[in-house]
Amino acid sequence: MELNFTRLKHATLLLIFFLLISAGYLAPPSSFADETWSILPLEPLFAPLIGNFKEPSVSVIPVDNNQNFEANVGGTAELIRWKSASDMEWGVGVFGGAFFLFQDPSLSQLKVIDWTSGFYVSEKTGPFCFRAEFKDEKSDLGDEYEYTPPANALDFYDWHNNNLTVSFNPTDQFRAFAGGGAKVFWELYDPSESLAFAFCGAELYSSPFSILNDSCRVYGTYYIKYQDQAGGTFDQEIQLGLQWKGDATKRRALRLAAVYYNGYSPYGRFSDQPNDQYLSIGLFIDP
Amino acid sequence: MRQKMRKLLKLILTLLLFSSLFQTSPAQAEQWTFLSPSHVFAPLLADPREPNNSLEISPDTTRYDLSLGGTLDLFQLKLSDGNQWAVGILGAGYLKIIRYAWASWRLEDSDLWYGFYLSQSSGPFSNRLEYEHGSSHLGDWLFGPAGAQFSQYDQTFTDQQAFPYLRDLIQYTASYQPFDALRLYGGLGYWLYATPTVQLCYIHLGAELYSNYFTVIGVSVRGIFAYDLKIGDQVAGIADQNFQLGFQLKSTPESLSALNLTLDYYNGNSEYGQFYNQSDNRFGFGIAFLP
Numbered sequence: 001m002e003l004n005f006t007r008l009k010h011a012t013l014l015l016i017f018f019l020l021i022s023a024g025y026l027a028p029p030s031s032f033a034d035e036t037w038s039i040l041p042l043e044p045l046f047a048p049l050i051g052n053f054k055e056p057s058v059s060v061i062p063v064d065n066n067q068n069f070e071a072n073v074g075g076t077a078e079l080i081r082w083k084s085a086s087d088m089e090w091g092v093g094v095f096g097g098a099f100f101l102f103q104d105p106s107l108s109q110l111k112v113i114d115w116t117s118g119f120y121v122s123e124k125t126g127p128f129c130f131r132a133e134f135k136d137e138k139s140d141l142g143d144e145y146e147y148t149p150p151a152n153a154l155d156f157y158d159w160h161n162n163n164l165t166v167s168f169n170p171t172d173q174f175r176a177f178a179g180g181g182a183k184v185f186w187e188l189y190d191p192s193e194s195l196a197f198a199f200c201g202a203e204l205y206s207s208p209f210s211i212l213n214d215s216c217r218v219y220g221t222y223y224i225k226y227q228d229q230a231g232g233t234f235d236q237e238i239q240l241g242l243q244w245k246g247d248a249t250k251r252r253a254l255r256l257a258a259v260y261y262n263g264y265s266p267y268g269r270f271s272d273q274p275n276d277q278y279l280s281i282g283l284f285i286d287p
Numbered sequence: 288m289r290q291k292m293r294k295l296l297k298l299i300l301t302l303l304l305f306s307s308l309f310q311t312s313p314a315q316a317e318q319w320t321f322l323s324p325s326h327v328f329a330p331l332l333a334d335p336r337e338p339n340n341s342l343e344i345s346p347d348t349t350r351y352d353l354s355l356g357g358t359l360d361l362f363q364l365k366l367s368d369g370n371q372w373a374v375g376i377l378g379a380g381y382l383k384i385i386r387y388a389w390a391s392w393r394l395e396d397s398d399l400w401y402g403f404y405l406s407q408s409s410g411p412f413s414n415r416l417e418y419e420h421g422s423s424h425l426g427d428w429l430f431g432p433a434g435a436q437f438s439q440y441d442q443t444f445t446d447q448q449a450f451p452y453l454r455d456l457i458q459y460t461a462s463y464q465p466f467d468a469l470r471l472y473g474g475l476g477y478w479l480y481a482t483p484t485v486q487l488c489y490i491h492l493g494a495e496l497y498s499n500y501f502t503v504i505g506v507s508v509r510g511i512f513a514y515d516l517k518i519g520d521q522v523a524g525i526a527d528q529n530f531q532l533g534f535q536l537k538s539t540p541e542s543l544s545a546l547n548l549t550l551d552y553y554n555g556n557s558e559y560g561q562f563y564n565q566s567d568n569r570f571g572f573g574i575a576f577l578p
Contacts, residue, residue: 056355246323253322
């Protein structure tokens with residue numbers, strides 16, 4: 001009964017969340033004159049959160065003095081863009097990502113791989129942008145543990161969640177975001193931990209300056225996430241680095257940043273293991 | 288250490304030899320572009336190991352092949368004589384996924400490759416020389432005594448013993464596209480390092496055919512057929528073939544991004560490292576996001 005109640009609670013909360021968001025847009029837009037459809041835009045309407053370690057991305061991060069090596073591949077593909085009014089756009093797309101943790105940069109020993117996929121709907125009005133995602137997350141141990149399975153790993157990690165992110169981007173130099181999510185209502189789980197999560201963060205950018213005629217900015221990001229698991233976990237990541245673009249008006253960029261992570265392990269099979277902390281240099285590609 | 292130095296020297300020499308074929312005077316330099324959205328060497332459609340974002344679903348819906356990654360021209364140099372050069376990076380993860388129950392998937396194999404390349408184009412000709420490093424890893428649910436069988440959800444699976452799979456590859460590909468509707472390519476792959484040991488090189492050939500564009504509900508569509516062939520890739524005498532037939536969707540014909548919807552047929556040995564010496568024949572529906 002408790003399980004059903006918790007499920008119902010999550011489903012209701014999620015429904016209210018979506019209704020609140022959509023309520024503002026149920027009224028007819030002021031003008032349909034600018035209504036346009038397009039497919040496969042080069043950049044997603046909702047710019048991916050660059051400070052979120054589980055956002056599909058392309059990056060490499062040596063950690064723990066090269067004792068571990070993270071390599072991530074993946075991205076977001078927007079399928080359809082609908083401009084419903086002069087100040088309102090919608091996007092529908094898919095995403096996928098794989099997060100590898102190796103013993104070393106030679107890639108010889110894989111410790112764990114997380115892989116995620118899903119789809120999203122996003123909306124943008126002025127400086128506000130929303131993204132609702134359905135996300136499937138899985139985690140598998142690597143061949144390093146073939147003969148000696150780690151005692152501290154979860155037996156299984158496979159879950160679906162719905163989540164919503166609200167982003168506020170008043171200027172090119174500042175972006176704040178917050179959101180939350182929960183397991184989809186049809187999944188069974190331990191009623192003592194709902195796995196509901198909430199997160200927030202910010203991105204700060206300097207004024208652009210030129211290096212070799214290309215646009216550069218210093219940037220910093222902060223991301224913190226709370227999840228109702230293992231008695232409540234907090235994970236946070238800070239990035240401070242340089243963003244390098246060929247075209248300042250496009251999202252495509254190369255980033256080199258100092259990365260600090262503190263919290264529970266970001267890898268699913270080790271997600272109830274605390275005290276994962278590292279400071280490293282990461283190379284990121286925003287496609 | 289000495290072996291590493293030899294490898295590095297070999298790589299530098301190869302790059303120099305390659306670049307000397309296309310030397311131009313500094314006065315011809317016209318335009319540098321950083322992080323261009325286009326490619327000097329257009330990615331190959333049907334090569335299963337070309338980094339891209341794609342998913343192939345087998346019709347019995349128990350097998351999914353997910354590819355995540357891409358190629359990125361870091362610097363492009365456009366010369367006044369029409370020559371274009373690019374230095375870029377590539378990286379991709381290839382995941383072989385098995386659906387064992389409704390909405391439940393397990394990972395059988397994950398391969399990761401990354402590297403860099405030098406590419407050049409002039410008129411209908413383009414060339415790419417790439418270096419790649421890769422590894423392959425068995426999914427944990429198959430860990431167990433090799434050959435042992437187990438059942439889950441009315442299906443029978445076979446355990447396999449994971450083995451170290453590491454590769455360093457140099458691959459050269461030359462492409463000829465005399466007109467928009469046809470592209471031919473060919474090249475060689477050379478294994479600088481391979482564990483387990485394999486024969487040193489393989490031949491790579493392929494073709495791409497395109498129809499004219501037509502419009503469907505405001506979307507530019509064209510038919511595509513692509514064929515890729517690797518002879519002796521890791522296992523002597525084996526031909527790995529991949530066929531794709533379908534449609535390419537774009538917002539406009541000039542758009543750089545595209546969605547390919549294809550019927551795929553693969554025949555040969557598995558392209559996944561942990562299964563490289565096992566045959567693999569499959570038919571599937573493919574969806575790929577370009578670039």
